[in-house]
Amino acid sequence: MFARLFRRATILGLVSILVVLTFLVQCDWGLNRVKAQEEGVQLTVYNQNLALVKDRRTLSLKKGDNEIRFTDVAAQIDPTSVSFEALKEPQTASVLEQNFEYDLVSTAKLLQKYLDQKISVVTKDGTAYEGYLQSTAQDIILASEKEGGQVTVIKADQIREIKYPRLPSGLITKPTLVWMLTSTKEGPQLAEVTYLTGGVNWVANYVAVTDKDDKNVTLTGWVTIDNKSGAGYENARLQLIAGDIHRVTPPARVWEMAEGKAAVPSSAPAQFAEQPFFEYHLYTLQRPTTIKNNQTKQIEFVTAPQVPVNKIYVYDGAQLGRIGYYGSPLLDKGYGTSINKKVVVMLELKNAKDKGLGIPLPKGTVRVYKKDDQGGSQFIGEDAIDHTPKDEKMMLYLGDAFDIVGERKQTDFKRISDRVYEESFEIKVRNHKDAPVEVRVVEHLYRWSDWEIVKTSTDYTKTDSRTIEYRLPVAKDGEATVTYTVRYKW
DSSP, X not given: OHHHHHHHHHHHHHHHHHHHHHHHHHHHHHHHHHHHHHSEEEEEEETTTEEEEEEEEXXXXXXXXXXXXXXXXXXXXXXXXXXXXXXXXXXXXXXXXXXXXXXBOOHHHHHHHTTTSEEEEEETTSOEEEEXXXXXXXXXXXXSSSSSSXXXXXXXXXXXXXXXXXXXXTOBSSOEEEEEEEESSOEEEEXXXXXXXXXXXXXXXXXXXXXXXXXXXXXXXXXXXXXXXXXXXXXXXEEEEESOOOOSSOOOOOOOOOOOOOOOOOOSOOSEEEEEETTEEEEEESSOEEEXXXXXXXXXXXXXXXXXXXXXXXXXXXXXXXXXXOSSOOXXXXXXXXXXXXXXXXXXXXXOGGGTOOSOBOSEEEEEEEEOTTSOEEEEEEEEEOOBOTTOEEEXXXXXXXXXXXXXXXXXXXXXXXXXXXXXXXXXXXXXXXXOEEEEEEEEOOSOSSEEEEEESSOOEEEETTEEEEEEEEOTTEEEEEEEEEEEEO
């Protein structure tokens, strides 16, 4: 009986020990996991050559005054944007002074620091010289004594190596943030440093592949991040802001990715979660990523396998573009009569959920490809899009039609009275394709704001206060003509 009780007690004891050990392991694992979650870098990149860096590190503080040095910060940091915050027991630590040190080591600065001090120089032929540095203006001048003595001049193009006894004070190898802070408590402190930096930019690049009949496209969107900030960001939580934020200083020129090949859309889950943020849109990568300094990284953020598109032909014979305001009518007979024969090709698609999209699309470049008879993708044009909210249309200008030609001419221009003029035009479109097409003929009524179409060969649509549009069907290997007369009054 006693033996049985002893065995039972032993088993219960072992079980208790295992439970305690398991609990301790879990606690230790949990603490490490919390620490891993607390420490690290969060990077928010704006598409205006700007990034917000939040860097969390655990510091070892002593009671009283401390000098804290943060290395591995961006070389293009804006020092005026830096903030330091103690996250654990913030009342125990307060910042007295904040500095940004950027006097980095270089050959020129080392030489300047060593004026009147002893250095060694080895020339390309292996000869070694030692002396007190007298000048670094062009060539190196060494003196055998600190004041006076024999002088040796060593030509700059003959120098192979310069040896210094030590790194002089005041020079650092990396840009460094330095704080003087006081702590009422000794021990570890989790701190977060936040700052803005230039040199980090992102753009959206889209690849669209049309089907055989140009009725649908497969659209893939890529985020292209370019980091030239002078620092790398290891296992960073990445967020992107799409929108035009106001800044006091103008942003730098936006970097764009070079043209690449047509990408194959991925079937993997979306990598970015999108949400509205103030008057912008925030895209959060659902996993950590490392962005090295002087690195370009691409991450897929949207894919839509079948988006309906319309191929549109547009003939703008005058191509006047934006019409400015004129204080008086334009009465020059020849104004706006120059001929443009090109018919442009555009693709129209809607950013709608029922079309396979329906998410806010950041501005960027859309490159369009089409598969040839051998199954290879051929580049057929590209266009830039602005920030496009859901349910808005996008028009992509791809190029000029080869087999469709336009012709526009002024057929009449007459003065009816001092305040009334009439002008007539004839527009022809010739289609040399083996299929019928519809061409949108755009006409700008540029002479004055008070106008009336008094004669027309077919119906038109008024698209704005100074523009009309004809939808002109043209048979294969055929020609179609539209004529109209406009009357201006003032």
